[in-house]
Amino acid sequence: MKTVRWLSISACALVPVFALANTLTLEKVQSRDSVRCGVNAAQPGFSSLDDGDQYRGLDTDVCRAVAAAALGDASKVDFVPLDSVERFTALQSGEVDLLSRTTTWSSSRDTTLGLQFTGVTYYDGQAFMVASDLGVQSAEDLDGAAVCTQSGTTSELNLSDYFRINDMSYDAVVFDSPEQSIAGFEAGRCDVLSSDASQLYAQRMQLADPNMAVVLPEIISKEPLGPAVRQGDDQWFNIVKWSLFAMLNAEEYGVTSENVDEQRSTNNPDIARLLGQDGNYGEGMGLNEDWAYQIIKQVGNYAEIYERNVGADSNFKIARGLNALWKDGGIQYAPPIR
Incomplete structure (x- = not known):
């Protein structure tokens, strides 16, 4: 190959x-x-x-x-x-x-x-991964959060829809690649990383300490x-x-x-x-x-x-x-x- x-x-x-x-x-x-x-x-x-x-x-x-x-x-x-x-x-x-x-x-x-x-x-469906030490249990607790996501994906639009529907605000931190987004999350540039749940599970495994992060239970979109x-x-x-x-x-x-x-x-x-x-x-x-x-x-x-x-x-x-x-x-x- x-x-x-x-x-x-x-x-x-x-x-x-x-x-x-x-x-x-x-x-x-x-x-x-x-x-x-x-x-x-x-x-x-x-x-x-x-x-x-x-x-x-x-x-x-x-x-x-x-x-x-x-x-x-x-x-x-x-x-x-x-x-x-x-x-x-x-x-x-x-x-x-x-x-x-x-x-x-x-x-x-x-x-x-x-x-x-x-x-x-x-x-699949879009989800949120947060730092474990924040103690966040639900996506409904993310008002005002800085959210890392990827450019050129449906994740950007889904984020805007979710926070608007739930009358919450957020600061988008946009990266060009999954590698950049997980590095930004690990470096503390954002409180939350949002992408397809499948990608979040994969990115969590790439962290130096996977236990530092948790994927929240909410799925906010359909991603076939x-x-x-x-x-x-x-x-x-x-x-x-x-x-x-x-x-x-x-x-x-x-x-x-x-x-x-x-x-x-x-x-x-x-x-x-x-x-x-x-x-x-x-x-x-x-x-x-x-x-x-x-x-x-x-x-x-x-x-x-x-x-x-x-x-x-x-x-x-x-x-x-x-x-x-x-x-x-x-x-x-x-x-x-x-």
């Missing part, structure tokens, strides 16, 4: 996105023999470099799943680290083939930026996080979308990276269709019939990527909650392959 960083493009000089999108992305990916995936540089659990200088996390595994489907090899990903300001420009311009970077699906992003969100990989692609290329949109759906369906059917070879001889018609043993459901996307098999074999089902990155097998131990399957009390749901 390679990590690449291309020349940044000014957000003030957006290239007309539809002209670029008319070139079939799958053809470019296959010609290049790699998927260029825009990710976060340093959000443990979702996208960060491990000790071996390899990107790990829920978002990066989504990139690998797309590479497994499109190229038959999950390792053929060029990870492009992007900050919150440049991420949309990088996708619009064609610098990356997809964006898998803890990005909230919202109406304006879906309708005015030339982007399409392909699904929700993680249902998921991959995005450029508008205008329905084939690539379908590939990225169904790569996620394949992992969700695999979990529902009990198909894992460990038993997927055995499951290829199943009598269950749902599993047979998923694994390309009954019909070729990759053909309509320009993929081989074993596209979903390759995802599951090389990357895993949704439960596997969740648990190893942010769940029970990770340092974060985040319960599935809304991210459980629909049949287990959550809202993760995939259409059938048929």
Whole structure:
């Protein structure tokens, strides 16, 4: 797996996105023999470099799943680290083939930026982290607080809405990156750090003393996080979308990276269709019939990527909650392959 960083493009000089999108992305990916995936540089659990200088996390595994489907090899990903300001420009311009970077699906992003969100990989919400010695128990006690947050994110707007609705005031301390915001919080430049709850749990683990901070219980927004692609290329949109759906369906059917070879001889018609043993459901996307098999074999089902990155097998131990399957009390749901 390679990590690449291309020349940044000014957000003030957006290239007309539809002209670029008319070139079939799958053809470019296959010609290049790699998927260029825009990710976060340093959000443990979702996208960060491990000790071996390899990107790990829920978002990066989504990139690998797309590479497994499109190229038959999950390792053929060029990870492009992007900050919150440049991420949309990088996708619009064609610098990356997809964006898998803890990005909230919202109406304006879906309708005015030339982007399409392909699904929700993680249902999240904005929260607050405060210094433990402040003794704050609730977000309702934050009137007049200095709040660190990140520029170019939905967090800025959510903060303004929350404090206005609750007739409270605050002083915004805005940073360009998660690394800067957690450093500012740790240095005492603000009383509170506000971001998606998933990011706060990750940032808390980065503190010299994680016990110095606590995440408050209130969730003040809906933050459905998921991959995005450029508008205008329905084939690539379908590939990225169904790569996620394949992992969700695999979990529902009990198909894992460990038993997927055995499951290829199943009598269950749902599993047979998923694994390309009954019909070729990759053909309509320009993929081989074993596209979903390759995802599951090389990357895993949704439960596997969740648990190893942010769940029970990770340092974060985040319960599935809304991210459980629909049949287990959550809202993760995939259409059938048929």
